[in-house]
Amino acid sequence: METGNHSRVTEFILTGISEQPELQLPLFLLFLGIYVFIVVGNLGMIILIGLSSHLHTPMYYLLRSLSFIDLCNSTVITPKMLFSFGTEKNVILYPECMTQLYFFLVFAISECHMLAAMAYDRYVAICSPLLYSVTMSQQACISLISVVYAIGVVCASVHTGCLVRVHFCKLNVINHYFCDLPPLLKLSCSSTYINELLILCFGTFNICAPSLLILTSYIFIIASILRIRSTSGRSKAFSTCSSHLSAVAVFFGSAAFMYLQPSSVSSMDQGKVSSVFYTIIVPMLNPLIYSLRNKDVSIALKKMLDRKIFL
Template identity: 50%
Template sequence: MHSYISSLLLGVPVGGNTTAITQFILLGFSDFPRIIPVLFVLFLLIYMLALAWNLSLLVLIRTDPHLHTPMYFFLSNLSFIDLCYVTCTVPKMLSSFFQEQQTISFMECIVQYFFFSTMGLSESCLMTAMAYDRYAAICNPLLYSSTMSPSLCARMVLGTYTAGLTGSLSQICSLLQLHFCGPNVIRHFFCDMPQLLKLSCTDTFFVQVLTAILAMFYGIANVLMIIISYGYIVMSIMKITSATGRSKAFNTCASHLTAVSLFYTSSMFVYLSSSSGGSSSFDRFASVFYTVVIPMLNPLIYSLRNREIKDALKRLQKKAGTFKSHKL
């Protein structure tokens, strides 16, 4: 009854007893009223850390000439994508904590999902590009600088954004063909495909097929290419006679492997569990991990055990100290 009344209040009649939805209600975490303040502080802290760490890493890579290499060029783009990715959902989620009913218009919902999908698909492709970079560095070290030329790196990054944009646009075009006539409550903290398909009052078979095709192309295909790249990498490392050399080679891949594992396992788990369109409380909290926590963790994953990043930070601190002393 509540959903029907909400549909009448937030929709417009399109004929007969049918009402076209113009707004959705984002449930968010409103069904946990006792821990709302705790969740708000926690998610705000995570969001601020994600912004600060990704922006700091992005600026550090851009300003330090020693980090102007293919690996860090890709890493700077990963930080940029994570900045956009986390900003697609978290500000809207945070604003909902102190509102009795969080509404979002149909077009705002579409726009939010467009940017969220574009960044997610682009990150998936960028992970593959970074795996190829590691393959070129370890399997063909003598040809690395000529293989991973600046022009090729730029084209690869442009390709990741183009692929993400193309995949997202195809989903948006298919979503715009659907009709929503009630109920209008999205049991999530952002507009996601499974929840939107569940609310559609028209046949979603084509959209589901398209989503499955995109999942195979952007998910399975990218994972396979990453696995193949690391298969060659492992074989090359095994040929290194020096234990120190093998350890160093493995360390250059450890950060990327960790980031890839976290990204794909968390996102695949959530989307497989919600493929039927459901969104339990557990699904919502699990979604927080890959939409908010992972963008915060990526800068740490690539920085904590990275000597070049630590050296760049020391150089930056030295420059800041020198500048301060001259100013005084």
């Protein structure tokens, strides 16, 4: 970390989402409300799926993992961001910054592949229903979830391991609301060629590959939906698919804008806005899109509430 006469940076300053004083309170209240919704929605889904025996199916195991990822990812970032609205200088120590970056990458990368796993699950259920119980057995589901987390851990470890070798000298103001790779690399006083190459390679694998799998799965799903004779059934299926694809498009689109742009043309101010979508907005939308609009989840929630009332 120390080279020549360069002093070692021991802490960073996060600029936050906005530096305008009149926006601090409205933004604090807005993101506090969103974070409360994220915690209640995703934690509620984890508990509901765990307690409702008829939701113990592969689709809901994957959904529970997605809720866990969204809850953890938001918790890694949002509390520190909320704290920044009440302080003039939002300081984060170097070890804390690296820790935040590591866990953010673990959960963000895992979410990319979890969304792909969920799309594959729906493809098998709709296009090959007779093989569903074999293809998506409990063992296969556990293996799929394990691979998703393993990819997140490996990629995050490589990224963070390479970043700790980068030298940070006098510049320590991160133009972002959390420790992320692109804004950190802009502060480096040593070569970041390897880091930028890793972002491009891993970004392509973690964003483009799941996006392609999801798109392919939904093309086959939509083709199957078109064969449904019932107009109401077709309309309901299209509504579900469109909401799923909208959330996926927002997540992968904003992530691609942040990580697949050349560093020479990327803007951190635009990057901050883009980051809000995949770190805060999508984790808020997922419980609504995948869970609360789901008939099985609504029935399970109603039964649980009725049970509590009569106890």
